[in-house]
Amino acid sequence: MHIQHLTAGEYVTSTWAGGITRQIAIRPxxxxxxxxxxxxxxxSAQVDLEESDFTALPDYRRYIAVLAGEIRLSHxxxxxxxxxxxxxxxxxxxxxxxxxxxCTDFNLMLRKGRCEGSMAxxxxxxxxxxxxxxxxxxxxxVYCAQGDVMAEAAGGQYTLRRGDTLLLEGEAxxxxxxxxxGAMLMxxxxxxxxxxxx
Numbered sequence: 367m368h369i370q371h372l373t374a375g376e377y378v379t380s381t382w383a384g385g386i387t388r389q390i391a392i393r394p395x396x397x398x399x400x401x402x403x404x405x406x407x408x409x410s411a412q413v414d415l416e417e418s419d420f421t422a423l424p425d426y427r428r429y430i431a432v433l434a435g436e437i438r439l440s441h442x443x444x445x446x447x448x449x450x451x452x453x454x455x456x457x458x459x460x461x462x463x464x465x466x467x468x469c470t471d472f473n474l475m476l477r478k479g480r481c482e483g484s485m486a487x488x489x490x491x492x493x494x495x496x497x498x499x500x501x502x503x504x505x506x507x508v509y510c511a512q513g514d515v516m517a518e519a520a521g522g523q524y525t526l527r528r529g530d531t532l533l534l535e536g537e538a539x540x541x542x543x544x545x546x547x548g549a550m551l552m553x554x555x556x557x558x559x560x561x562x563x564x
Contacts, residue, residue, distance in 0.1 A: 390509070413437065416467065420463040420465060428457055428476075429484070439457075441461040453487075454486060474556075491548050515545045519539060
């Protein structure tokens with residue numbers, strides 16, 4: 367199993383109309399967000415404007431969750447959707463999306479018809495432990511949004527501080543998590559095309 371421990375200082379930072387985005391991971395390696403040639407992308411954005419419009423991404427399915435702050439989204443001029451912290455919301459990147467409010471968020475983008483995936487929040491109370499399984503060929507990202515987490519995978523031990531990510535790819539395997547003081551995590555899973563069922 368291939369494991370990367372990514373820290374906030376390693377993320378690629380860029381600007382968009384409403385704020386700043388920190389790219390955590392993009393696949394395939396070498397793909398460019400600006401070229402829209404990626405299969406999937408994981409990022410955390412800072413929304414600095416009280417009102418903003420999301421970038422149109424017609425070829426992608428999007429997942430978003432607020433890490434800090436609170437926002438409301440409207441797709442295609444439809445009803446406003448409240449997004450309190452850590453509630454995952456999925457939507458079509460082709461839809462014109464209006465945002466009200468400021469926040470720091472967490473995003474997963476998946477190329478339509480090429481890969482599938484999911485995103486979820488996981489709270490680890492103080493002293494709690496959790497074991498996650500990653501199937502063969504899938505990708506699993508564990509992002510530490512609050513607190514500290516101790517992780518063990520493929521014989522290695524990792525300490526995730528706030529803003530760190532553990533990215534697991536390749537062979538199947540498990541990841542054991544524990545947090546002495548408690549933590550809030552975001553989990554992103556991706557099933558790339560080579561693992562699609564016939």
